[in-house]
Amino acid sequence: MAERPGEFALIEQFLKPLAKTCPGALSLADDAAVLQTSPDQDLVVTKDALVAGVHFLEREDPGVVAARALRVNLSDLAAMGASPKAYFMALALPQAIDADWLAAFTAQLASDQDTYDIALAGGDTVATPGPLIVSITAVGTVPTGQALTRKGANVGDRLFVSGMIGDAGYGLAILKGEVPDATEAQARAAIARHRYPEPRLALGEGLRGVASAAVDISDGLIADLHHICASSGVGAEIRTATIPTSAALLAQIDVDPAWRMTALSAGDDYELLFAVPPGRTTEATAAASIAGVEVTEIGMITESKDIVVLSPENEPLPIGKGGYVHF
Amino acid sequence: MAERPGEFALIEQFLKPLAKTCPGALSLADDAAVLQTSPDQDLVVTKDALVAGVHFLEREDPGVVAARALRVNLSDLAAMGASPKAYFMALALPQAIDADWLAAFTAQLASDQDTYDIALAGGDTVATPGPLIVSITAVGTVPTGQALTRKGANVGDRLFVSGMIGDAGYGLAILKGEVPDATEAQARAAIARHRYPEPRLALGEGLRGVASAAVDISDGLIADLHHICASSGVGAEIRTATIPTSAALLAQIDVDPAWRMTALSAGDDYELLFAVPPGRTTEATAAASIAGVEVTEIGMITESKDIVVLSPENEPLPIGKGGYVHF
Numbered sequence: 001m002a003e004r005p006g007e008f009a010l011i012e013q014f015l016k017p018l019a020k021t022c023p024g025a026l027s028l029a030d031d032a033a034v035l036q037t038s039p040d041q042d043l044v045v046t047k048d049a050l051v052a053g054v055h056f057l058e059r060e061d062p063g064v065v066a067a068r069a070l071r072v073n074l075s076d077l078a079a080m081g082a083s084p085k086a087y088f089m090a091l092a093l094p095q096a097i098d099a100d101w102l103a104a105f106t107a108q109l110a111s112d113q114d115t116y117d118i119a120l121a122g123g124d125t126v127a128t129p130g131p132l133i134v135s136i137t138a139v140g141t142v143p144t145g146q147a148l149t150r151k152g153a154n155v156g157d158r159l160f161v162s163g164m165i166g167d168a169g170y171g172l173a174i175l176k177g178e179v180p181d182a183t184e185a186q187a188r189a190a191i192a193r194h195r196y197p198e199p200r201l202a203l204g205e206g207l208r209g210v211a212s213a214a215v216d217i218s219d220g221l222i223a224d225l226h227h228i229c230a231s232s233g234v235g236a237e238i239r240t241a242t243i244p245t246s247a248a249l250l251a252q253i254d255v256d257p258a259w260r261m262t263a264l265s266a267g268d269d270y271e272l273l274f275a276v277p278p279g280r281t282t283e284a285t286a287a288a289s290i291a292g293v294e295v296t297e298i299g300m301i302t303e304s305k306d307i308v309v310l311s312p313e314n315e316p317l318p319i320g321k322g323g324y325v326h327f
Numbered sequence: 328m329a330e331r332p333g334e335f336a337l338i339e340q341f342l343k344p345l346a347k348t349c350p351g352a353l354s355l356a357d358d359a360a361v362l363q364t365s366p367d368q369d370l371v372v373t374k375d376a377l378v379a380g381v382h383f384l385e386r387e388d389p390g391v392v393a394a395r396a397l398r399v400n401l402s403d404l405a406a407m408g409a410s411p412k413a414y415f416m417a418l419a420l421p422q423a424i425d426a427d428w429l430a431a432f433t434a435q436l437a438s439d440q441d442t443y444d445i446a447l448a449g450g451d452t453v454a455t456p457g458p459l460i461v462s463i464t465a466v467g468t469v470p471t472g473q474a475l476t477r478k479g480a481n482v483g484d485r486l487f488v489s490g491m492i493g494d495a496g497y498g499l500a501i502l503k504g505e506v507p508d509a510t511e512a513q514a515r516a517a518i519a520r521h522r523y524p525e526p527r528l529a530l531g532e533g534l535r536g537v538a539s540a541a542v543d544i545s546d547g548l549i550a551d552l553h554h555i556c557a558s559s560g561v562g563a564e565i566r567t568a569t570i571p572t573s574a575a576l577l578a579q580i581d582v583d584p585a586w587r588m589t590a591l592s593a594g595d596d597y598e599l600l601f602a603v604p605p606g607r608t609t610e611a612t613a614a615a616s617i618a619g620v621e622v623t624e625i626g627m628i629t630e631s632k633d634i635v636v637l638s639p640e641n642e643p644l645p646i647g648k649g650g651y652v653h654f
Contacts, residue, residue: 021446089374099331128460
């Protein structure tokens with residue numbers, strides 16, 4: 001039996017060759033594909049699958065499963081600057097899923113559909129002897145040529161993030177029982193951030209024609225910054241002191257400074273990380289203000305191909321594989 | 328625990344309400360969704376998921392899994408008259424899937440991509456402790472308003488099918504060991520029809536503006552005819568003697584006439600069943616000829632809401648639930 005390749009090797013070796021005749025696939029290296037189907041608009045399509053016990057807890061609340069499954073896809077649309085249009089859902093349902101579960105699951109979807117102005121357009125429902133799998137394909141539109149990709153960041157561009165970074169990872173750690181000293185209020189807020197990510201759709205739309213590159217933070221701030229740098233052929237320098245952190249996580253960092261790395265390397269925040277040419281930062285912050293989202297400048301794009309993370313004392317911190325930061 | 332609804336009830340009760348604000352969802356009652364994204368073209372999107380051990384044999388050849396997974400989606404595009412544009416694939420991979428399996432799986436996809444002029448545009452790859460699941464979303468285009476739907480058949484329209492009907496079900500029966508007396512040549516041809524369905528894309532494109540309604544035969548001829556009749560608010564009369572049947576299946580029917588029901592009620596043929604206004608049948612057969620596909624007139628649309636199946640002796644045959652025909 002030939003050894004099973006890891007996900008990265010699988011994509012490089014087996015899937016990228018299948019995408020080479022499709023320019024809109026963006027070499028399978030971006031948050032979504034961009035298909036030209038009209039002279040006025042491009043179509044942005046993304047597909048994410050979530051497996052029970054792998055991407056969410058086996059006995060997770062059905063509303064949380066629904067919200068995460070839809071919102072991680074909407075976050076990919078936001079990272080491309082696309083406006084949501086419709087989604088398709090394949091459900092692989094084990095026998096244990098009953099009508100009560102389905103009622104709670106679809107009630108959350110209905111509520112999210114209202115919030116994010118999107119509707120179910122099709123899909124498939126199949127029985128499985130394995131775990132629950134929710135696979136959603138979300139379709140959005142963007143004016144022709146205006147999709148935000150990971151490619152396009154230039155030396156000197158400023159780096160911004162939306163919202164607060166690190167809460168989702170902190171919430172997951174609390175859920176896993178790894179933070180026995182978290183207060184109830186801290187726990188509640190951080191767990192909610194993990195369970196109900198907020199796709200930054202209005203911000204993504206506002207950044208069309210303003211940001212030079214964008215990504216949503218799903219793998220972790222450093223890892224996703226690496227995606228922008230690799231696609232754009234640049235490096236970056238960020239300052240930990242400027243990374244926006246919630247009061248709850250700050251309080252935790254006061255107790256144990258090792259928690260600071262959560263903000264840098266934990267994923268699932270689904271905030272946007274984007275680069276803006278230096279002359280256009282006012283436009284970017286104005287767009288954020290209209291979208292009702294805080295954005296914070298955390299560093300800039302550099303010529304060296306490295307990512308440098310500066311400590312509050314302006315010392316470069318060592319970064320390990322996968323964006324893990326050693327303090 | 329509330330009882331689990333069946334697939335039909337699940338769609339009616341839980342999923343249709345999520346699609347009610349999306350006209351292009353066609354109430355989740357057609358082969359695909361039709362999204363208006365451009366003044367010139369509509370987008371046709373379909374999503375089908377296949378589960379190992381449910382939709383294909385647990386140890387099925389990886390090339391067969393790839394061909395079936397992609398082609399059943401392309402067949403949905405064909406049934407809507409759409410031209411394929413790109414597809415998205417989510418793979419839930421159990422540990423047993425190795426590099427050899429992936430090489431054979433993607434080699435078949437590459438070959439099918441050439442044949443059907445489509446490319447992979449994106450997707451997701453996840454690990455699962457359960458069975459292999461392949462979920463494909465296929466995207467096609469059709470000139471605005473010209474998508475073929477299940478709705479639109481009128482009284483007096485002629486009913487046609489493409490190709491031969493019943494071979495895929497016959498092949499599955501052979502694979503299951505239910506036909507001990509099949510000759511090797513019969514077995515080989517029928518099993519190939521089951522394993523490698525032929526999406527009738529060129530025919531579907533040629534029927535735009537000609538057919539009044541169309542569906543692909545995935546559930547069985549009678550069951551899929553019922554879909555057209557229910558959506559169009561009409562009935563139909565078909566003659567078993569006119570249903571095109573392969574030499575292999577005809578030889579089997581000679582041995583045991585009960586096999587005739589296979590042609591009427593087995594699914595997975597992925598041929599097109601379509602209605603054509605009486606004045607346009609010459610256009611339909613000309614379109615089929617250009618597409619290089621045989622089509623055969625098998626009956627007509629009637630005013631009564633029933634489906635009547637006439638025996639070779641012109642006697643109505645009793646039809647049971649799910650299109651099962653009792654001889």
